[in-house]
Amino acid sequence: MNGTKIHSPEDQERITDLVVANQILAQHEILDGFGHVSVRSSFNPKHYFMMRRMAPALVTAAEVLEFDADSMPIDPSVRPDAREQDPSLGVLVAGALYGERPIHGEIYRLRDDVEAVVHSHMPAVIPFGVSGVRFRPVLHMAGFLPSDTPVFEIRDAQDTGGMLVMSNPVGAALARSLANAPLVLMRGHGTTVVGGSIKEAVFRSVYAELNARLLLQSLQLTKDPVCLSEKEISFNHREISDFDRPWDLWKHQLGVLK
Numbered sequence: 415m416n417g418t419k420i421h422s423p424e425d426q427e428r429i430t431d432l433v434v435a436n437q438i439l440a441q442h443e444i445l446d447g448f449g450h451v452s453v454r455s456s457f458n459p460k461h462y463f464m465m466r467r468m469a470p471a472l473v474t475a476a477e478v479l480e481f482d483a484d485s486m487p488i489d490p491s492v493r494p495d496a497r498e499q500d501p502s503l504g505v506l507v508a509g510a511l512y513g514e515r516p517i518h519g520e521i522y523r524l525r526d527d528v529e530a531v532v533h534s535h536m537p538a539v540i541p542f543g544v545s546g547v548r549f550r551p552v553l554h555m556a557g558f559l560p561s562d563t564p565v566f567e568i569r570d571a572q573d574t575g576g577m578l579v580m581s582n583p584v585g586a587a588l589a590r591s592l593a594n595a596p597l598v599l600m601r602g603h604g605t606t607v608v609g610g611s612i613k614e615a616v617f618r619s620v621y622a623e624l625n626a627r628l629l630l631q632s633l634q635l636t637k638d639p640v641c642l643s644e645k646e647i648s649f650n651h652r653e654i655s656d657f658d659r660p661w662d663l664w665k666h667q668l669g670v671l672k
């Protein structure tokens with residue numbers, strides 16, 4: 415596996431799910447040619463697993479790499495492009511690794527409860543990051559959403575004009591914007607969703623995008639749609655916790671359910 419040693423059956427299982435998560439999210443058009451998913455290592459919780467740089471629909475377990483707490487690959491034969499270390503260049507570097515690794519590393523550093531991270535450019539959510547209109551749950555399946563989803567403004571973290579999270583300090587600023595929320599919108603860029611498992615992060619990503627489409631439609635009908643109340647949001651956390659059921663369906667739709 416690309417020199418990546420897996421030290422526990424639990425991590426082996428997480429990597430198997432990581433491959434499936436990439437494929438499910440690509441099939442649901444949450445991930446297109448871009449975006450990435452990661453999972454924390456259970457063996458070394460300061461580390462995480464993510465693919466080398468490639469389109470999510472095409473991943474296999476052979477592309478998995480392990481990264482340390484500073485989002486550097488632990489395999490010494492895999493080095494990031496040297497130019498990646500110079501943010502003043504302000505260019506997207508086509509190296510062997512995803513450039514936006516700091517999104518993942520800095521969230522794992524700040525949030526002990528997070529086991530998986532999905533960074534995507536899912537389209538329907540974007541308008542809520544640029545308009546000042548709050549992204550709120552209108553659908554019970556999206557009751558994990560807070561009544562006011564945080565928005566990360568990258569201009570507050572860097573003034574290069576770059577829109578991508580390519581350094582650890584900017585990743586740390588994103589993680590602080592996320593705070594204790596299940597997701598953070600990234601103005602004009604995308605969304606980062608977290609979960610207590612890969613299955614939960616995938617579930618949240620799919621239903622956040624669906625909720626965004628339904629909220630956009632509702633806002634065309636009325637300026638003030640009825641959204642879930644705080645009480646309904648809090649109840650929903652207990653009511654919807656079966657992430658295996660949709661996961662099994664989506665996996666089956668990939669044709670890989672045994």
Ligand SMILES: [Zn+2]
Nearest residue numbers: 514534603604
């Ligand atoms: Zn991005």
